[in-house]
Structure formats: C-alpha cells, structure tokens
Amino acid sequence: MEYLMVADSKQEQFRRYLEKSGVLDTLKKVSCYTGKPRNRAALPRSGISEREI
Numbered sequence: 001m002e003y004l005m006v007a008d009s010k011q012e013q014f015r016r017y018l019e020k021s022g023v024l025d026t027l028k029k030v031s032c033y034t035g036k037p038r039n040r041a042a043l044p045r046s047g048i049s050e051r052e053i
Contacts, residue, residue, distance in 0.1 A: 018024050
C-alpha cells in the first residue's frame with residue numbers, strides 16, 4: 001500500500017511541474033486546434049480551397 005502512495009505522490013509532483021511549465025495549457029490548445037480558419041469568408045481571398053483544409 002505504501003508503494004501506491006509513493007507513486008501517487010510522484011504523479012502529483014509531475015502534474016504540478018507540467019502545470020508550472022505551461023505544458024498542460026499548450027497541450028490543451030493544440031488538442032483543440034482543428035486547423036481550419038475561423039473566418040470561412042477569408043478562404044477565397046487567401047486562395048485556399050475547401051479541399052486543402
């Protein structure tokens with residue numbers, strides 16, 4: 001049982017390290033990014049077709 005407590009403690013330390021360094025925020029932003037422009041009206045002006053997105 002003590003082994004599980006040590007493992008949980010190390011996981012918690014690592015999670016705090018990731019939060020402090022900004023890694024978690026960056027991962028959240030990247031995972032939510034779809035690669036599509038928000039303004040679909042800008043597509044004809046930029047020369048990008050729907051198929052390329």
